[in-house]
Amino acid sequence: MEHQNTGRILVAGTGPAGLIAALGFADAGFSVTLVGTEASGPDSRTTALMNPALKVLERLGVLDGLRPMAAPLKVMRIVDATDRLIRSPVVTFRASEIDEDQFGLNLPNSALYPALAKAVAAHSGIEWRKSMVETWHLDAGHVHATLSDGSEVTALLAVAADGRMSPAREAAGISTSARSYPQAALVLNFEHRADHAFTSTEFHTETGPFTQVPLPGKRSSLVWVVRPETARELLALDDVSLSTRVEQRMQSMLGRVSVEPVRQIYPLSAVTPRRFAQDRVALVGEAAHVFPPIGAQGLNLGIRDVDDLIGIACENRADPGAAKALASYDFKRRPDILARSSAVNLLNMSLLSDMLPAQLARSAGLGVLGGFSPLRAFFMREGLRPGSGFAALAGALGKQVRR
């Protein structure tokens, strides 16, 4: 054993959720040990973060440096591009309808992750062990992690930000329900002739969504969900052929398209744990929820996990890993995580389904949303922050009653 450390908080995992958790706990005055290696390899993905998540990044001091690489999201559109009998009208959400300047920002992961890692490295309240947790031992009073470099870390609370397979979740004996989808996401960025006007368009197709999200200038990012074999075929195309396919799929909405070199494939799956905390281990990010990339939900939800966990730890400073604190965390996160996970999974399944009732429900739902602006405003506010749509609706109803 080389080192011994009794940190109060051990954060396992150095994806975005882990880095944000380490920074947030350290800023809240906890002594933090972060365990995980630095990210390596190209990541062409971008992450659309909504305004409440951006406020968290701002608080952590990383947002200003990222703004030049990010594009604001002012309009979000859903287009039914299926060939099905029952099709939905185009639904357009405008930030201005709910008195916001933008819904959020689209940030390249290649800028976001290094900015977070740099802030962690510079933070005096964080000890970063660039190693992996090899084994966990949990007892009534502490968590003990043995790392692959031979060192050990002991803490009162383990924040499991160790991704979809989460070894910490397994060590805490938290079981999951999991499914894999017959879908994969092809991810790339592209240039286009026409202006995107800060509009993101999600085309719903029979194999999943095709989502264009603006980047600075005449560039956009793309997440194209197709069957796994189609993803492999598209990946193997030369640039000109793939550019033509992307342009055709978008009905030339942004004019001539030119794809950039890095292309990646992500298989789609869903994982929902039965509990969100147990035995001094609290789950955040993909350790707590995995679902298809529809409607930019994943990391936004992950940041809310971290924010709520820090709030509860601050109310239980003497022992942030105590059973009472973990029960509060489970209780607080459960409705948000389950509602988001089931909405995204249902929408995804309704796209794949050949069954008329599923198509009808999706079409009717989008039809009602498209035609009724108070309901659309409600969903936009709920999309930004759970509960705020209800608050605004209650306010509007109150005004009606007082008139």
Ligand SMILES: Cc1cc2nc3c(=O)[nH]c(=O)nc-3n(C[C@H](O)[C@H](O)[C@H](O)COP(=O)(O)OP(=O)(O)OC[C@H]3O[C@@H](n4cnc5c(N)ncnc54)[C@H](O)[C@@H]3O)c2cc1C
């Ligand atoms: C194509 C695509 C597009 C997306 N777009 C958006 C979007 O626009 N908006 C949005 O909000 N979300 C989006 N998401 C979701 C978002 O990317 C995820 O929610 C986010 O990356 C999850 O981060 P994480 O830190 O929880 O997990 P990960 O990034 O998977 O990080 C987990 C980390 O844990 C580490 N780890 C594992 N085991 C151990 C161990 N034993 N010891 C130490 N470390 C360990 C891993 O090495 C890894 O670094 C998208 C996802 C995909 C696939």
